[in-house]
Amino acid sequence: MSRRKALVTGSAGFIGFHLSKLLLAEGFTVHGFDGMTDYYDVSLKQRRHQMLLQDAHFSATEGMLEDAELFDRVADDFEPDVIVHLAAQAGVRYSLENPRAYIDSNVVGTFNVMEAARRHAVDHLLMASTSSVYGANDDMPFCETEKADTQLTIYAATKKANESMAHSYAHLWNLPTTMFRFFTVYGPWGRPDMALFKFTKGIIEGTPIDIYNNGDMYRDFTYVEDLVRGIRLLIDAAPERPDSPEDIEEGDSLSPAAPYRVVNVGNSDKVRLLDFVEAIEDALGKKAVRNYMEMQKGDVPATWADASLLHRLTGYRPATDFRDGVNSFVDWYLDYFNLK
Known part of the structure; x- marks a missing residue:
């Protein structure tokens, strides 16, 4: 049997690296596309790609998604069966x-990905959204079928725009499309701009760590290997356009007008930020110097996923305890920076 071919954008990124590694292990041929932007340490991205390139079934192109001609050429040469679009300008605070x-990368770049998926009539287009699209919603846990029209940052707004753009393409071109909404993802090879990385670095160096809203924050922390397992399983759960709205089960976000669905991928549990900090302290055997601050503009006090639709579609539930995930990250951090 021929290997299925997956084109993964953002393959040198935190999630793209882990997903590419999993897909290779499961028999896919993977082509990565990454801009290697300097939003954070490029050497970390380069190390991730170097590891993936040890597998003969992985190849990669460095370029920006806004370069439609380049991305079209890559897609034409590779002829993917599946596209998983993870590349984006990330970061709420940035x-x-x-x-x-965010407009250039997340809107223009995503349009170019959708155009390539349309031209190649891929079996399934999967694209990353975010829990940030729930914005000012305060009815938790967040469910995919509730309205999400109150985004609080341009990052979240561009991701919601991606969802709307994807729905229109799914409708117009009968393109099976799944948008997955990530919650707070963490784990080995994580991004230096994210809390776990910054907290670990600060505790080791004895510098203060900033804790917003005076610590009264809750997050649905999702371990990265759980997340990419969910994405991998969703690849095989391509949505189909329903014959009528009555065919859509209660709680399913399947569109009545397109082969399109939104799926939360989260741990289905909210963890207090201070408990997360304590888990890092325990893993390092050292206390943090805490700098309590007010809520930052555009931030929300809590996120919490209802991931029952993911389980219904795939039979899978992310379940890594945050303490175990933190220990794995700290082990990686100490090894990566030669601190053991």
Whole structure:
């Protein structure tokens, strides 16, 4: 049997690296596409790609998604069966400083990915969204079927725009499309701009760590290997356009007008931020110097996923305890920076 071919954007990123590694292990041929932007340490991205390139079934192109001609050429040469679009300008807080980067990457770049998926009539287009699209919603746990029209940052707004764009393409071109909404993802090879990385670094160095809303924050922390397992299983759960709205089961976000669905991928549990900090302290055997701060603009006090639809579609539930996940990250961090 020929190997299925997956084109993964953002393959040198935190999630894209882990997903590519899993797909290779499961017999896919993977082509990665990554801009290697300097939003954070490029050497970390390069190390991830170097590891993937040890597998003969992985190849990669460095380029920006806004370059439609380049991305089209890559898609034409590779002829993917599946596209998993993870590349994006990430970061809620950075979107306050440089909002234009989010329009260029997340809107224009995503349009180019959708065009390639349409031209190649891929079996399934899967694209990353975010829990941030729930914005000011306060009815938790967040469910895919509830309205999400109150985004609080340009980052979240671009991701909601991606969902709307994808729905229109699914409808117009009968393109099976799944949008997955990530919650707070963490784990080995994580991003330096995210809390776990910054907290670990600060505790080791004895510098203060910033804790927003005076610690009264809750997050649905999702271990990265759980997340990519969920994505892998969703690849095989391509949505089909229903014959009528009555065919859609209660709680299913399947569109009545397109082969399109939104799926939460989260741990289905909210963890207090201070408990997360204590888990890092326990893993390092050292206390943090805590700098309590007010809520930052655009942030929300809590996120919490209802991931029952993911389980219904795949039979899978992310279940890694945050303490175990933190220990795995700290082990990786100490090894990566030669601190053991």
